[in-house]
Amino acid sequence: MHILQLTDFYRPTIGGLERHVETLSKELVRLGHSTTVVTLKVGDRPEFEEMGGVRVRRIQGWSAALTPFYADQARPFHPTAPDPGLVRRLREVVAQERPDVVHSHSWLQYSYFPLYRRTRGPVHVVTLHDYGLACVKKNFQYTGGGSCTGPSPRKCVSCATGQYGAAKSAILTAGLRASRPLHARADAYVAISTAVAEAARAALPAHTALTVIPSMVPNGMDQIAEREPRPDFLPPDDGYLLFVGALGRHKGVDVLLEAHRRMKHRLPLVLVGAPTGDSLDFSGPDVTVARNQPNPAVMASWRRASIGVVPSAWEEPLGQVAIEAMLAGRPVVASDVGGLKDVVDPGVTGLLVPPRDPDALAGALDELLADPDRREHMGAAGRDRARAFEVGAVAPRLVELFNRMLEKRQTQRRA
Known part of the structure; x- marks a missing residue:
């Protein structure tokens, strides 16, 4: 055809x-x-x-x-x-x-x-x-945080003004409704x-x-993870926590940084992604930030991590980075939001935690770090599950x- x-x-x-x-x-x-x-x-x-x-x-x-x-x-x-x-x-x-x-x-x-x-x-x-059929911002997130309970003209114009400005917000909202x-x-x-x-x-x-x-x-992203050389930006030893995505609050990076500080297990945190306009404190001897890395380097980084972390604060439409981590054989700790619930099978391929909760995130990460056999089994199950997304x-x-x-x-x- x-x-x-x-x-x-x-x-x-x-x-x-x-x-x-x-x-x-x-x-x-x-x-x-x-x-x-x-x-x-x-x-x-x-x-x-x-x-x-x-x-x-x-x-x-x-x-x-x-x-x-x-x-x-x-x-x-x-x-x-x-x-x-x-x-x-x-x-x-x-x-x-x-x-x-x-x-x-x-x-x-x-x-x-x-x-x-x-x-x-x-x-x-x-x-x-995405959510663009019902939301002009395409993210279904109401201004001030939290998921939208449903669109209405006045509500949508007010909510989208911060993203588009008042005039463009009104035009886009009216167009979507009409x-x-x-x-x-x-x-x-x-x-x-x-x-x-x-x-x-x-x-x-x-x-x-x-x-x-x-x-x-x-197809074949798991093979890329296997064959790509170890990126130079990684910490000296394997076994770190890895986040991949936009380096902003909507991706829960601020929550992850706080959870990392509260964890009982001390190990490096690696953040790979594109910068945003958010002001975040990345300082700390065990935090590494690598900006704008190509996908082969990302897959090689997943391969050498202990756990993939996807702490999104917004309703992710799917969560492709979780799929990539699973293809590399890594267990995933993710927020219990949006499409991530379709990707991560809790207790089988990883754990789901409430969004915007650093204590819950730290507890889940510590739980898996204390049990290497469970991580290995989750990683194998995750690789099998992720093949359905190829x-x-x-x-x-x-x-x-x-x-x-x-x-x-x-x-x-x-x-």
Whole structure:
């Protein structure tokens, strides 16, 4: 089949969602399906390109004129309502490509929704990678901390003002609310975790087909962990605690630092990730910070750690770093939030603790450090469980869904 993937950004702009789309696209090509990625044109990147057997098409619409007003001009995301210019360009792309399936991954879906036809044209499947169907901040976190209890216009504008400013917050919130009827213009929705699925229900029509299929990691990451040399930034000896992710409070780094100070077992803490605007105290002789490391170095670091720590304070849509740690054979101590509950099997592959609780986190880490045999068994079980998140296991589930929707469409045409 021919699949058109819609995503706001694609390589060289890269993040968790973009890595997912790239990994999936290459696997679809490997499985024999032609794949084209349609993404927003940013800067001087070419309109047409082939990358790893995947065709990439970059398009612009009216919203491109707003790029100077974005806080990050390298990521001028699609608005929460259709962009007439992008609707026109997508109509042209669909006429040229003639895909069997349009697979949306981001707010670019709002410019495809007007083109959807239930009984003719391509099947439309939407994958929800975050909480953006119901939350303009995409994180489902209410201002002041804690999970959102549900969207409402005034509440959402107030909450999102700190992230976007008052004017942009009002526009995005109004667009998301006005676009809700468009959510019916898809044959099926996929959520990457149970938490994302539950949050999306409020923004979807009743009886919408919604399936949980996780985001994926490339095959062979466990082999990378085995063969990569030991990174120079690590402490002299193996057996440290390892955190990987954005170095900010929403990832629970402040809680982890405090928990580390309260632990009975004294061993180094290694923090690998990208800096944020948060002001955190990383001082201490047994705390190592390594910024912006490539994935092979990260996997090699997991391999040599005692425990992977994922102390997120927000409702992680999934928790890919926990999967990476498990593939490297490490037990994981994580917050009992969001999609992490789909990844970590408590008592089997690791432990789940309440978020924002340094005492609980310190206690769980000390508990596992006191029992090396239990850590070893958890690491082995985690590696087995994590294989279900590899692209080789996940991509066929999506292909099966595509085929099922295509068969349903053919049945509707014959009726």
